[in-house]
Amino acid sequence: MALLEIRNVTRRFGDFTAVDNVSLSIEAGEFFTLLGPSGCGKTTLLRMIAGFDAPDAGSIVLDGKAMTGIPPEARNIHTVFQSYALFPHMTVAQNVAFPLKMANVDPGQIGKRVEEALEDVRLTGMDKRYPNELSGGQKQRVAVARALINRPKLLLLDEPLAALDAKLKESVQLELIGLQKEVGITFVYVTHDQSEALALSHRIAVMNHGRVEQVDEPSKIYGFPRNRFVADFIGQCNLLDGEIRACAGERMTIALAGIGDVVALNIESDAPGLKGALALRPEKVAIGRDLPKDADVNRFTGKVHDFLYLGDVTIYIVELAGGMRIEALLPNSSAGRTKFFEAGDEVQVGWRYDAGHFLND
């Protein structure tokens, strides 16, 4: 059985359903992320796991034990809060020692364990500082050390990187991955930042309007989004409305609104007459003055409407003859790249038949 079972959990606030019949199984040792836009219910779900809120329906089971009616202080679950919530009147060492004192650990052992915990998060020598004397990254590490010191079964992290600057985020992400591997404690991580979720997690649950849209490994979530919401929310994606015309073997023909017929990969669930959208990542769309003719490539002519130069890559927004716009991503370092396209340039865009996949509505 999974370490944490969330079974048909629903939570309503008046007329608003914050969490709508959610079921999830989180395995021991997993780095599991709840990902979604603000208001999707991920924080409400986290608070219910921690015990600060109770489901209106359904149950939460930790290690085979139903958590119903058990207050947060009696759950073997600790949280790293978004604001870190370090006690301002206590030193770093006192903050980290807090859970041990609450668990009535022998005072003789506390000092040694605090020292070890601070060593784990590379804060040796900071024990006498107060939280207001720490940088954002250091505060975050104290919060993690404090939450991990008495080895909870589950560690909840509520957007713990939101307050850090972009440069710092990357190194902290690597630290978190390393720490989780080292301590072997199950992490449930909440974020609205899809790149964070992709970088950190073993599995991701994408949430929207209180429901779980998809639970998968990061590469599956990115490569094979199950619906329009997931495709759109994770990374950039062209969503081209259309209808399946014909299926034959490995391939099928889709009539895309405002673009025309294209060839796409035929998978089991596809059948003529189905309506939906072709999900196409911009990095899979080629752009050039003259793309070579190829039966495997859908090729269209258009004009550069606008572009975003991002340093390593440039995103071109190409307007096709029918008025539809397609985003194409071109690495600025790609071989033979000598000229950037300007707005108004006539270009061709093309993608292989197996570059995108069809999302059934």
Add this chain to the structure above:
Amino acid sequence: MATPQNRLHKWLIGGPPLAYLVVFFAIPVLIMVLASLRNSGDFGGLAPLFSEESGTLDLTTENYGRFFSDLIYTELFLKSFAYAAITTLVCLVIAYPLAMLIARSAKKHRDLLVLLVILPFWSNFLIRVYAWMIILGPQSVFVSALNRVLGTIGIEPVTLLYTPFAVIVGLVYVHLPFMVLPLYANLEKHDPALLDAAQDLGANAWRRFWRVTFPLSLPGVYAGAALVFIPALGIFAIPDILGGTEGIMIGNVIKQQFLDTRDWPFGSVLSMVLTVMAVALAGLAAWVARQSRT
């Protein structure tokens, strides 16, 4: 940068309060110091500063000698100190839960609740204290009901008015808002996430209060204690009205020296001792507050 304009701004902003303090605090204190060193006049008040007979300034330390030679004044100070300390403690015990309740109630209700706390200020101070005279008087419904209850369990009827108890009740009643307001101002700023974190990390309600809420509220406790203790120490109106002869405090004696006995120099001595005590206590409180923070 100290440009001439900046310096002008500094004086414009800092000047008026500074002038106020000089005129209404520093000069009166100096007058008081001087008065405590003078002889009293033949018909009360002060003797002339310049003695015609000896042709010198007529100054003496005799007044201080009188204070230190008669232990009754020291005793009175200690008693006033005890009354003020008890008042402060009772105010703290009553005000803390009230301030916490207001700070944790819905934001839209807080202003109304604070208004209710300061509402008594809208009626006259003396009228409110006289009201307590009626409430604690022997004919009051409250006291007669109390005595009837005590009678059934075989206890002699009690008198409340003109006792130290009545003085403490009056002191607590009058000073309570001064404890509630600084406590509320402090508690309202507490980040609720800290209590969530404490609970999440295993602290029950009792430990959340003593490990997080109370230590974080200490600046409010010190501020409230200072605002209650210092005025309570020197007050004379409440013991005058509610205390009778038993409940007299140092403020009453100072008032007597100036208005009834007309011994201004000795009244000044008592005032000086009171001022020095209050300043010393305020300094001590500030020092304790600073120590607890580092």
